[in-house]
Amino acid sequence: MSPDEFRAHGHELVEWIARYLETVRDRPVLPEVTPGEVIDALPVQGPEKGEPFSQILEDFNEAILPGSTLWNHPRFFSYFAVSATPPSMLAEFLSAALNQNGILWKSGPALTELEQVVLGWIREWVGLPEEFFGIIYDTASISTLHALIAARQSVDQKTRKDGAARNLVVYTSNQAHSSVEKGALALGFGEENIRKIECDAEFRLSIPALKAALEEDVKEGKIPCCIVPTIGATPTASIDPVAAVIPLARQYGCWVHVDAAYAGPAALLEEKQWMFQDWELADSIVLNPHKWMLVNVDASILFIRRKDQLSDAIGLTPEYLRTQSDPRMLNYMDYSISLGRRFRALKLWMTLRYYGREGVAGTIRSHIGMADWLREQIEADPRFEVAAPVHLGLVCFRMKDSNEKNQQLMDTLNTSGFAFLSHTIQNGQYVLRFSVGNWMTTKEDVEETWERIRKVASAL
Numbered sequence: 001m002s003p004d005e006f007r008a009h010g011h012e013l014v015e016w017i018a019r020y021l022e023t024v025r026d027r028p029v030l031p032e033v034t035p036g037e038v039i040d041a042l043p044v045q046g047p048e049k050g051e052p053f054s055q056i057l058e059d060f061n062e063a064i065l066p067g068s069t070l071w072n073h074p075r076f077f078s079y080f081a082v083s084a085t086p087p088s089m090l091a092e093f094l095s096a097a098l099n100q101n102g103i104l105w106k107s108g109p110a111l112t113e114l115e116q117v118v119l120g121w122i123r124e125w126v127g128l129p130e131e132f133f134g135i136i137y138d139t140a141s142i143s144t145l146h147a148l149i150a151a152r153q154s155v156d157q158k159t160r161k162d163g164a165a166r167n168l169v170v171y172t173s174n175q176a177h178s179s180v181e182k183g184a185l186a187l188g189f190g191e192e193n194i195r196k197i198e199c200d201a202e203f204r205l206s207i208p209a210l211k212a213a214l215e216e217d218v219k220e221g222k223i224p225c226c227i228v229p230t231i232g233a234t235p236t237a238s239i240d241p242v243a244a245v246i247p248l249a250r251q252y253g254c255w256v257h258v259d260a261a262y263a264g265p266a267a268l269l270e271e272k273q274w275m276f277q278d279w280e281l282a283d284s285i286v287l288n289p290h291k292w293m294l295v296n297v298d299a300s301i302l303f304i305r306r307k308d309q310l311s312d313a314i315g316l317t318p319e320y321l322r323t324q325s326d327p328r329m330l331n332y333m334d335y336s337i338s339l340g341r342r343f344r345a346l347k348l349w350m351t352l353r354y355y356g357r358e359g360v361a362g363t364i365r366s367h368i369g370m371a372d373w374l375r376e377q378i379e380a381d382p383r384f385e386v387a388a389p390v391h392l393g394l395v396c397f398r399m400k401d402s403n404e405k406n407q408q409l410m411d412t413l414n415t416s417g418f419a420f421l422s423h424t425i426q427n428g429q430y431v432l433r434f435s436v437g438n439w440m441t442t443k444e445d446v447e448e449t450w451e452r453i454r455k456v457a458s459a460l
């Protein structure tokens with residue numbers, strides 16, 4: 001593709017995206033496709049000869065777009081906040097053009113240093129001290145996996161040589177994201193050594209139950225390794241008491257990893273500081289800019305106090321990657337399982353510069369405001385009830401009716417294409433999750449969706 005052809009197709013694509021942004025409200029959030037339909041619409045074999053880009057774009061419109069769930073839609077209310085803002089899209093475009101791979105400082109000096117600069121901004125904005133080293137991975141699952149690697153290294157330095165010990169225990173709550181358990185499974189902790197501690201009535205990790213589990217394990221000769229509290233747990237966005245977890249962890253000599261993948265960006269807000277009490281005393285924290293910091297998937301940040309625990313556990317430099325060293329030279333490969341590293345810092349830098357701290361905080365605040373408004377409406381309608389405290393952008397609610405009726409309510413709304421909600425089961429009850437978090441969402445989007453929910457409820 002010549003530069004002139006690229007220019008023409010590039011303009012066409014930018015026009016496509018602008019049009020998408022202008023018309024997205026008229027599109028269904030969930031596609032009307034059946035499993036296998038996209039596969040059947042596409043040729044089984046790859047093209048022998050190259051095809052014109054215009055033809056490819058046409059097929060994208062006809063076969064791919066209609067089969068896409070529109071995460072970047074103002075009425076995408078199902079999973080946690082997702083926003084692909086225009087500056088982040090443009091930054092990804094540029095990043096693809098440079099095709100940086102930040103294995104080492106030498107393989108991407110600007111990538112490596114911009115990542116440090118932009119994570120320094122975020123660290124300061126969310127109120128964490130300078131000791132925290134920041135690194136970007138693709139997802140929170142991978143950030144947490146790395147935190148667990150460091151946690152294990154910190155309590156058992158023999159792992160690298162001898163393999164994993166069989167008696168190290170990981171503690172989290174029964175509301176924690178599955179990535180904690182998955183990470184522990186992948187690292188060989190073993191199901192027997194993963195404790196999913198019960199929660200209190202507000203779905204927060206129960207400290208007495210945690211204490212009892214720690215005591216019991218020590219009595220049985222096990223070694224507490226890592227406690228993972230969550231600020232903004234996936235089912236109901238509950239807030240675990242990190243401040244109460246820290247002294248217990250210190251008493252038992254274990255690592256604290258805070259999963260703030262969703263709620264972490266809310267640390268920008270003065271009025272939400274109570275949720276983050278003492279999180280700066282944790283050993284590591286994950287927060288996802290691709291959830292609530294206006295950048296597109298993927299971008300997850302791990303802040304970790306002792307990056308040496310990571311390099312001690314998994315640092316490995318083959319001869320062909322050896323370079324001269326310099327005190328200011330950081331090689332991210334020393335702290336990561338994956339060698340290759342995309343230039344994700346660029347979209348963070350461009351997006352955060354475009355909106356500024358105030359812009360990001362204002363967007364998060366407006367989402368929380370809309371969620372609060374919805375909570376009030378639910379409380380005012382006797383047919384419904386709020387199912388969990390609303391502190392962030394997530395509202396959990398249900399019709400005061402059977403689980404089947406609640407599921408029907410959600411399915412009817414979702415198949416209409418107008419909005420997309422998800423669900424959780426809490427205490428045996430089917431609960432609907434309405435998560436406000438897209439950068440385009442307006443109060444009208446929330447109002448109209450609530451109106452439709454009420455209508456469907458009446459029809460049911």
Ligand code: PLP
Pocket residue numbers: 080138139140141142177179230232233234259260261262288300
């Ligand atoms: N932690 C929490 C609290 C989450 O809600 C999620 C996903 O929604 C994750 C971790 C996993 O995030 P990722 O998809 O980035 O791995």
